[in-house]
Amino acid sequence: MTEDEPNPWAEIVGPCYTVASMARTLGWSEAEVVEGGKALRLLMLRTDDDVLLFPAFQLHNGKVVEGLTQVLRILQTGINDSWTWAQWLNVPLPDHDPPRNIQVLIDGRLDEASRDARHDAWSWSS
Numbered sequence: 001m002t003e004d005e006p007n008p009w010a011e012i013v014g015p016c017y018t019v020a021s022m023a024r025t026l027g028w029s030e031a032e033v034v035e036g037g038k039a040l041r042l043l044m045l046r047t048d049d050d051v052l053l054f055p056a057f058q059l060h061n062g063k064v065v066e067g068l069t070q071v072l073r074i075l076q077t078g079i080n081d082s083w084t085w086a087q088w089l090n091v092p093l094p095d096h097d098p099p100r101n102i103q104v105l106i107d108g109r110l111d112e113a114s115r116d117a118r119h120d121a122w123s124w125s126s
Contacts, residue, residue, distance in 0.1 A: 013045065013086050016053035025062065040072040043089070045082050057090050060106045067110035071101075071117045078121025088120060 022042070023030045034052065037044025042064060045053045058065055075085045089102040098104060104113045 009083065012091055013053075013055050013057075013083075014090060015056040016045070017056060019052050019054075022054045025059065026064070039069075040076065041069050043068065043072060043082060043086060045086060055086055055090065057100075057102050065102065065105045066108070067105045067113060070110065071105065071113050074114060074117040075121050078124035084124075088117070 017025060019030050019033050022028075023033045026033070028036070033042065033054070034044070036042040037052065037054065042054055043058050045055065047053060058068055071089075072085055075088060089105075090100055092099045093101070098107065101113060101116065104116070
């Protein structure tokens with residue numbers, strides 16, 4: 001990838017919050033946001049230059065999507081890589097309704113999201 005090429009992760013992950021902007025959005029302290037990322041209450045991405053980012057797709061109506069922690073903990077059993085989890089949550093899936101796993105959670109279909117997460121985590125760890 002050259003400097004002129006856009007980073008493909010930007011399209012996969014979409015807009016992100018910084019620690020400070022996520023804290024303002026949720027009404028949390030910055031320390032609570034970082035701790036939330038470490039505890040998988042939030043999806044936290046660390047860039048190559050050590051910047052922490054929080055994808056906007058994990059919020060719905062100003063709150064963390066219900067069931068996110070459960071799904072992140074399942075995905076972690078397959079691979080301990082938050083960038084892969086972001087891709088799993090937000091990449092459009094052909095022939096799926098809804099087309100993104102995060103939308104399954106937003107729609108309140110936690111059992112379905114958990115089942116799919118378990119399947120993919122298992123395949124990643126095999």
